[in-house]
Amino acid sequence: MVAVFLVMVVGALGVVWALNTGSEVLALAEPDHEVTAQLSEPIGRDLTFLVVGSDSREGIEDLTFFGPAGGERGDVIMLVRLDAASGGARILSVPRDLWVEIPGHGEDKINAAFAYGGPSLMVQTIRENLGIDVNHYVEVDFVGFIEMVNELGGIEMTFAHPARDLKSGLNVGAGPQILDGEQALAYARSRSYEEHQGERWVSIDASDLGRANRQQQVVRAILSKLKSPASIAEAGEIAGSMAENMTVDGRLAASSIGSLAWDFRGVLTGGIEGQTLPVNGDTVRGASVVRADEPEASATIEGFLTGIMSIDQGPLRVQVLNGNGVNGAAGDMSDRLADAGYEIAGIGNADERDYSVTTVLVPQGSHAGEEIIGQLGFGVVRYGAVDNGYDAVVIVGADAS
Numbered sequence: 001m002v003a004v005f006l007v008m009v010v011g012a013l014g015v016v017w018a019l020n021t022g023s024e025v026l027a028l029a030e031p032d033h034e035v036t037a038q039l040s041e042p043i044g045r046d047l048t049f050l051v052v053g054s055d056s057r058e059g060i061e062d063l064t065f066f067g068p069a070g071g072e073r074g075d076v077i078m079l080v081r082l083d084a085a086s087g088g089a090r091i092l093s094v095p096r097d098l099w100v101e102i103p104g105h106g107e108d109k110i111n112a113a114f115a116y117g118g119p120s121l122m123v124q125t126i127r128e129n130l131g132i133d134v135n136h137y138v139e140v141d142f143v144g145f146i147e148m149v150n151e152l153g154g155i156e157m158t159f160a161h162p163a164r165d166l167k168s169g170l171n172v173g174a175g176p177q178i179l180d181g182e183q184a185l186a187y188a189r190s191r192s193y194e195e196h197q198g199e200r201w202v203s204i205d206a207s208d209l210g211r212a213n214r215q216q217q218v219v220r221a222i223l224s225k226l227k228s229p230a231s232i233a234e235a236g237e238i239a240g241s242m243a244e245n246m247t248v249d250g251r252l253a254a255s256s257i258g259s260l261a262w263d264f265r266g267v268l269t270g271g272i273e274g275q276t277l278p279v280n281g282d283t284v285r286g287a288s289v290v291r292a293d294e295p296e297a298s299a300t301i302e303g304f305l306t307g308i309m310s311i312d313q314g315p316l317r318v319q320v321l322n323g324n325g326v327n328g329a330a331g332d333m334s335d336r337l338a339d340a341g342y343e344i345a346g347i348g349n350a351d352e353r354d355y356s357v358t359t360v361l362v363p364q365g366s367h368a369g370e371e372i373i374g375q376l377g378f379g380v381v382r383y384g385a386v387d388n389g390y391d392a393v394v395i396v397g398a399d400a401s
Contacts, residue, residue, distance in 0.1 A: 028243040032137065033250035035119040040133035045084035048305075050123055050134045052077055052114065053188075053215075054141040075142075075189065076215055077111065077122075079132060083307055091219065091274040092304040093212035098279060099289040100129040109289060119249075130277075130301055137249040144245030145188075146181030148222075151242060154178040155221040157187070158384025160321065160361055160393045161195040161351055163204075168192070174351040176382070179221075187385075188218045195387075197348060204387050208290065209276055216274040217363050217385060224383070275300055316368050316391040319346040323355030323395040333358075333396045340375050345390055355397035361386055368392045376400075 042048075053076025077094040096111035102125050105116050113125040123134045140148070149155055158176045170186035170193070172179070179187060191211050194201045205213065278297045279290035292298075302308075318337055322330035334344045358379035362369040368391045369381030378399050386393055 030247045031250045032119055032139070032247050035123060035137045036250045038120045038123040038127075039135055039137065039249055039251065040127075042135045047082045047084075047135045048132060049080040049082070049136045049138055050077075050119075050126060051080055052119070052122065052137070052139045053145065054114070054139055075111070078215070078219075079126070079134075079304065081304055081307075086307075088273075090304055090307065091216055092300070093216060093274070093276040094126075094130070095208040095212060095277065095279055095290050097208050097289050098277065099282065099284060099291050100125060103128060107284075109287075119247075132301065132305065136252045137247075138252075139247040140245060142185060145185055147245050148242045149179070149181035149184045152222065152225050154180045155184055155218070155225050157217070157221050158361055158382045159195075160319075160385070160395065161197050163193065163195050163385065164201070165190040165192050165194065176384070184218055184221075188215045190214060196351070205389070209279070212276040213363075214385070216276075220274075220363065220383070275304065277301070315341055315343045316371070317345040317389065318342045318372070319348070319387065319390045319393045320344060321348050321350040321393060321395045323350040323353060323359070324398045324400065325353035326396075329396045329400060333394060333400060337372070337375075337394065342372075350395050355395055356399065358397040358400050359395040361393040361395065362391070366391070 075096065077096055079092040079094065081090040081092070082088075083090065094110060096109065098110040099107060100110045100113075102108050102110075102113045102116060103121065105112070108116075110122075110125060110129070113122045117124075119137050119139065123137060126132055126134060156176060156178055159172055159174050162172065162174050164171045165186060168186040168189045168191070170183060170190050172183065172187075189211070191208065192206050193204050193210060193214070194206070195204050196202075204210070278293040278300055280293045282289050282291050320330045320334045320337065330347050330349070334347055338344050358376065360369040360372050360379055360381050361384055362381065363383065363386050366383075369383075372392055372394065373379045373381055379394075379397070
């Protein structure tokens, strides 16, 4: 999932290294020349990548949390738009259960396009159903993703509550956690996500949409980790190792990436906007599917292509948790935030009650944390897992008078 950003990272950290050896990095990736015929030539300098996480089980010895499914499907489908003007990126997640017309195969879930005709048919299906021209293709399978994250030494994410998914194998505690490759994959794949709140396990965002939100959080966490390797040499080693675990279109594999890395170095310093295609649930022939929710879906696609993705969705939705053990602390904080114009979407207790500093938990790339801290005048911002129903979780610490 992160492979498409590799070259920008390396360019930002060591432009000389990228210019001299950048063309050699993608040569380490497996090229797919067949998909190149379906790719569109870019108009201007903006680029759109189709990033697919394949659910291939090849190379996985323990299938306890994967199942014995044969073949390959698009387990993760993301469109990534690199904006030359800002040097930044936008992500549009496409639910894998989206009901579409697959050329030559009739109606089916969009991830079936990968099984029917591989990357070429997936690109064609995206173009004909969503109206988005794809310029480059990047693919990573389960084993490749695990090895990528492990190469980085894991990724850091913060959890307001202990979390698990009995199907994907996720099992993490509350607070800052370092996820290795297997746990990062379990989080990204989770569709039965649960949090331990109070005395029981509560299902949270246990859907394809919640899953897409978690995948975007993982991408941002990986980018955050990639910002500061110890040296340019280490950046090169990481880039090379990650490239070996991905498949790219033949045109990208043969290209020199130095100038591309420099053009889009803003991916590291700026926020990455991420949205999921708006959909509605439906049932077809007894199977659960989703359909594009119009006109919101078309507006989201237009925003993804033009860069105007932000839609006024009203006040920020905030969950407030008591983290200092003082009776009424969460209620008092909720009243204060409500008076400031925030929507209080939930109140409760944190699993730990010894927070010395009020902590505002937000997804990577969100600016809501800084806004809330600015309003309060105290506290710290941490990035991590946030229920899709909230924009931020405020954990009240001892510094809240």
